[in-house]
Amino acid sequence: MPILEWNDDYSVGVSIIDTEHKQLVGMINKAYDSVKNMEEEKVLKILVKDMCDYAVSHFSTEERFMEKYGYPAHEEHEKMHHDFTVKAEALDLLIKSGNPVEPVKVFKYLADWLRNHILKTDKDLGRFLNEKGVE
Ligand SMILES: [Fe+2]
Ligand SMILES: [Fe+2]
Structure with a gap:
């Protein structure tokens, strides 16, 4: 059973963005599983790869909207996306070079991202x- 279920409180009111945000909720659940799962290392490796892919695909969706409609806070928003991307790439690099990554830290980072971003x-x-x- 997932730790987190999508609910309408998470909706930002734009369907394509909500659809992509559901992937982030899925990642939080995977991260939670990896905290408990015996295969945590394998799960974590796939998860961090998913985070990198998500950063490319989802952030470009939002950034296209911001560009198209002249969003006033575009720059600050994009900076946060950049921070997530850097974090995901750093985790990916750590895992690829055989360094231990604590699943609980990845879980907390993603949960904080949902709450704060x-x-x-x-x-x-x-x-x-x-x-x-x-819409
Ligand atoms: Fe987003
Ligand atoms: Fe965003």
Whole structure:
């Protein structure tokens, strides 16, 4: 049973962004599993790869919207995306070079991202886009 289920409180009001955010919820659940699972190393390796892919695909979705509609906080928002990308790549590098990564730290990082980025920064963007007629 997943530790976290998607619910409408997480919605930013733009369907393509919500769809992609569901992937992040899935990653939080995988990270939680990796804290408990006997195969944690294997799970974690795939998870960190997923984080890197997510950073490329999802952030570009939001950044295209910000660019297209002239979002005033574009720069600050993009900086946070950059920080996530750097974090994911650093974890990937650590794992590839055989260094131990604590699954609980990855879990906490992703849970914090949901709380601090999706539920605040992305919701602000969602409200702005809704005003522009994007849903
Ligand atoms: Fe997002
Ligand atoms: Fe974002």
